Amino acid sequence: MSTPAVIVVGAGIIGCTVAHELAAAGARVQVIDARRPGQGATRASAGILAPYIEGHGLSALRTFGGRSLGLFDAFIDRARRDSGQDVIYQRNGTFELAFSDADVDRLSALSAALWKEGVEARWVPPQAFGDHEPLVNADAKGALLITPHGFVGVTSLTLASAAAAERLGARFKVETGAIRIHHIPAGRVGVDTMSSSWDADRVVLCAGSWSSQITVEGADPIPVKPVRGQLIQLKTTAGAIHHVVWGPDGYLVPWPDGSVLVGSTVEDVGFDENYTEEGVTKLRNAAAGLVPSLADAPMMEVRTGLRPRGPDDLPILGPSMAVPGLIYATAHYRNGVMLAPLTAQLVTDLVFDRGADPALRDLSPTRHGHL
Ligand SMILES: Cc1cc2nc3c(=O)[nH]c(=O)nc-3n(C[C@H](O)[C@H](O)[C@H](O)COP(=O)(O)OP(=O)(O)OC[C@H]3O[C@@H](n4cnc5c(N)ncnc54)[C@H](O)[C@@H]3O)c2cc1C
Incomplete structure (x- = not known):
């Protein structure tokens, strides 16, 4: 798929950075949220990038955090370059x-x-x-x-990523949020809001704590609190x-x-x-x-x-078994900022069918049931 149509559900740091990465790779992106970009947990975040503190006692988090930290310099450079905005980063x-x-x-x-x-x-x-x-x-x-x-100014990064995605053709719809995600014949994925129905080749679910309030047809409830x-x-x-x-x-x-x-x-x-x-x-x-x-x-x-x-403090990241074409990117708990570059990269690889990264084994949605 060279120019897939993708709906990103949620415009926090995960949704905005995923949207930027996807748009930069050539996807046609639409982001939907009931609020403007950078609300949710994102607006309160301290933006600390500290995998060797946060990963204490959870080795997978330390591994993924260390990997994500290694991507940060280039990630910030791209956000600054593609948006023309500054991002606080030290x-x-x-x-x-x-x-x-x-x-x-x-x-x-x-x-x-x-x-x-x-x-x-x-x-x-x-x-x-x-x-x-x-x-x-x-x-x-x-x-x-x-x-x-170190740390990053989370609002500055989120807004720069949203602006960069928009410059690269992504559209942001601030209306009502998604209530249902479902399979549509011919390999499409449907997203219903209170007022509209959309469909796309791929849907990425990045609704943070509210992910559990969205019905994914045929799947267990998303276990995010x-x-x-x-x-x-x-x-x-x-x-x-x-x-x-x-x-x-x-x-x-x-x-x-x-x-x-x-x-x-x-x-x-x-x-x-x-x-x-x-x-x-x-x-x-x-x-x-x-x-x-x-x-x-x-x-x-x-x-x-x-x-x-999520139940094990690790993100839920990967393809859905219940709705082909749906990709989960949620449950980042205390580390969504630190893990944003790695998340954006893994999601983009999945959308473009670029082969599975071994990290997806540990983060697979199916470890929590039929998702
Ligand atoms: C006080 C505090 C400090 C933190 N400090 C750090 C830190 O130092 N380092 C770090 O890495 N992380 C930190 N975190 C965690 C980090 O902020 C989160 O992991 C991250 O913001 C999660 O991003 P998200 O985009 O998944 O969720 P959110 O930012 O919550 O965004 C979810 C978005 O989905 C939208 N949404 C909700 N329902 C729907 C729907 N039905 N349809 C469409 N959209 C919907 C919401 O409006 C929101 O915009 C901190 C968090 C807090 C609260």
Whole structure:
């Protein structure tokens, strides 16, 4: 198929980056969402790219995250070039603080293991904090610096990807969302919304937490649940921190304007996208625990999002058995930003029948039933 027609359902970071990659490869793309691009979990995301922290305890995530991180420089270059827009992106490393003896043991062992794998990582004793992060909590017993980690401005990347896709011919429909996806004879896939019916050669389902609300005819319900996350932004004097600073109760991201993002809560509250005073207080305390001078920093903003969580915390990515031509790209949970380049590449390869990537075995939708 040289110029397939593709409907992308959902315009979060996954839908927009998939749309860009597909349009760049020559597909005729239509994206549908009830909201404008970059809402959903995407709008709250801290954008941290840290597979060697997030992948702790889940080796597949570490492998896919490491692979996706390797694609990031070129991915950002393409988003900037094809959109003509800037994207906030820094590979400034993570500085993970250890406060307990158990954390010292775990992080210093991880440092040695990463070094053996060729990942630039180093244990920093408290007396050397001044060379790296002078303002972090002096009670910490050391820190693990992982140099290749970093962060991306998620809204800037999502909007640039949407703009790039549009420049390459993709169309974005902001109307009602999809309610049903079904097989149509002659190898097409149908998508019904409340007000219209569409069809295409391929459909990519990227509706994040709301994926479970879409009926895929003949398939089991998609096992994705929302997990709320709150994030705040604090005004600081420029240069308060230089790396992504990570600790047991939260993390800090140094924003280019000198402010700091503080994340995040993890809450099982269904589809409630509101913030809470309790959540904000928790984040303020977490920030002060990492960098005490942030205790009185004025708050600029609070954001919330619903992370799409699957049963095993890994994405659901691959072809549907129930509806030929449908491809799932959902359940990215805490790592949709980090995994966006790899997801966009795998989906594009599937749409263009370019052969199966071994990663798709671990991420296959069928591990969760008849999907
Ligand atoms: C506080 C917080 C911090 C985070 N920090 C990080 C981080 O540091 N690094 C990282 O990698 N990840 C992080 N994440 C996770 C990341 O944000 C998510 O994994 C990612 O945004 C998921 O993207 P998505 O496009 O799949 O879903 P979403 O962004 O939720 O987008 C789904 C889209 O589908 C649309 N939709 C819903 N229903 C329908 C329908 N019926 N039809 C069509 N469209 C529909 C929605 O309107 C929405 O636009 C964080 C998340 C939160 C909440």
